[in-house]
Amino acid sequence: MADDAGLEIQLCSERFGSGAARGCRAVADGSLQWEAEERRWFSGAFTVKPRGRNGGGGGTPGTASLPLSGLQAVFLPQGFPDSVSPDYLSYQLWDSVQAFASSLSGSLATQAVLLGIGVGNAKASVSAATATWLVKDSTGMLGRIVFAWWKGSQLDCNAKQWRLFADILNDMAMFLEITAPIYPICFTLIICTSNLAKCIVSVAGGATRAALTMHQARRNNMADVAAKDSSQETLVNLAGLLVSLLMLPLVSHWPSVTLGCFFLLTALHIYANYRAVRAIVMETLNEGRLRLVLEHFLQRGEVLSPTSANQMEPLWTGFWPFLSLSLGVPLHHLVSSVLELQQLTEGHQEPYLLHWDQSRNQVKVVLSQTAGPETVLRAATHGLLLRALQGDGPLPGVLEELRNQVRAGPKKDSWAIVKETHHVLDKLFPKFLKGLQDAGWKTEKHHLEVDEWRATWLPSPEKKVL
Structure with a gap:
């Protein structure tokens, strides 16, 4: 179809x-012609310029269309960049750099371990080398189990910190392997320690990789994102x-050169990991x-965006807890009498009970059976407020007055301060929660570390005593 002036109509x-987007236009003879697209690397598809018209009369094809760029189809998730988080590309680029550096460092470490075991030495015993290898592997297996039990629940909460910790620990393990042949008497002990560290790395690195993959997948495509990450x-x-095949013959006879290369690669590895995280x-x-x-909200009355908060977040706190805040603790750890239970439950109707130990600056929270993500978020906010x-x-003014009371001696009763902060939160938390949602935070879920203890309690236990 065409208008009176003979112009094509889209x-x-x-x-x-x-x-x-590309349009389809009707030309004067009734055939269809598709517009050509500019070929771009990260567009979902690209086309080359049309060679003819494609219409109802059996005309020649209008375009030669390719659904995906070859490398993009192999190494990037389907639907990229819309199917992944905005930080996907920058993270994956730096992650590739650190993986390359780690691969070269690993080659140097493997060469040192094989040399220490006796590869190439005619006097070396096969049985002794086998025993050393078995001891090394068994030590690592036990360490993997113990570490997963000890810190497994924290890996989701602090995925970035544990990711960085795992890579630094991996560098330390490879350093031990490189230096092991220098001390043949302690060789078995050194490589067992190194393998123990590497097994911890495998647990922490694998678990945090899964957590980050879940964050990056935005179309229920976690398997696709993980598969393409594996391909990369x-x-x-x-x-x-390939680079190691060229590098190892050049440095194998020069221990000082080997160490120099290792330190350079380790520096690159740690820097790339930091930038990736x-x-x-x-x-x-x-x-x-x-x-x-x-803290920003209390000081300035506005909520930081996720981008700003993530840029300010410390990355070196994954191994030891940064805050003395315990969520989901058992009720019997906090109360031993009716009076203490009355003090905990009096004056508020929230589905959590909070105890503050001023001397140790510790906050412990008992959660109700009905506590959901918003309740947990409020309880954590309450603890951080204390x-x-x-x-x-x-x-703000009311909290500054409470601070002055806390600092004045003798110290004000902790139960009274907790009760007053409950009233402050009744007004403060709804504004804070709305600010979080407006700033782009996902408040329907969280990564706060919460234990599994839940409790129920009567609203007014003192009435039952009477």
């Missing part, structure tokens, strides 16, 4: 993913293997991010 259009890592390791923008709150956002009373940052 009848429809189409696009692949987030690529540029395989390609990088293959490149590292810093590029991640988590939209859920853990204790560290909640603390930063709450800790802020012992800090030095500016606070």
Whole structure:
């Protein structure tokens, strides 16, 4: 179809993913002609310029269309970039750099271990080498089980911190392997220690990788994102293997050169890991991010965006807890009498009970059976608010008065302060929660560390005593 002036009319259009749309026009003879698209690397599809018209009369094809760029189809999730988080590309680029550096360092470490076991030494005993290898592996297996039991529940809450910790520990393990042949008497002990560290790395690294993959997948495509991440890592390791084949013959007879290369690669590895982890923008709150956002809110009355809070979040606190805040503790740890239970439950109707130990600056929270994500978030906010009373940052008027009472001696009763902060939160928390949601935080879920204890209690236990 064409108008009276003989101009082409656009009848429809189409696009692949987030690529540029192209239109279909009717020309004078009634055939259809598709517009050509500019070929771009990260567009979902690209086309080349049309060679003819495609219409109802059996005309020649209008375009030669390719659904995906070859490398993009192999190494990036389907629907990229819309199917993944905005931080996906920057993280994966730095992650590839660190994987390449780690692959080269691993080659140097493997060479040192084989040398220490006796490969190439005619006097070396096969049985002794086998026994050393078995002891090394068994030590690592036990360490993997113990570490998963000890710290497994914290890996989701502080995925970025544990990810960085795992990579630094891996560098330390490889350093031990490189230095092991220098001390043949302690060789077995050194490589067992190294393998123990590497097994911890495998648990922490694998678990945090899964947590980050879940964050990156935005279309219920976690399996696709994980599979493409594996493909990227395989390609990088293959490149590292080829470079290692060229590098090892040059440095194998020079221990000082080997160590120099290792330290350079380790520096690159740690820097790339830091940049990769810093590029991640988590939209859920853990204790560290909640603390930063709450402090900013109390001081300036506004909520930090996820991007800003993630840039400020400390990355070196994964192994030891940064805050003395315990959520989901058992009720019998806090109360031993009716009076203490009355003090905990009096004056508020929230489905959690909070105890504050001023001397140790510890906050323990008992959660009700009905406590949901919003209740847990309020309880954590309450605990951090109490800790802020012992800090030095500016606070709103009512909280500043409470701080002065806390600092005055003798100390005001902790139960009374907890009760007063409950009333403060009744007004403060709804504004804070709305600010979180408006700023882009996901408040329907969280990454706060919560134990499994839940409790029920009567609203007024003192009446039952009477």
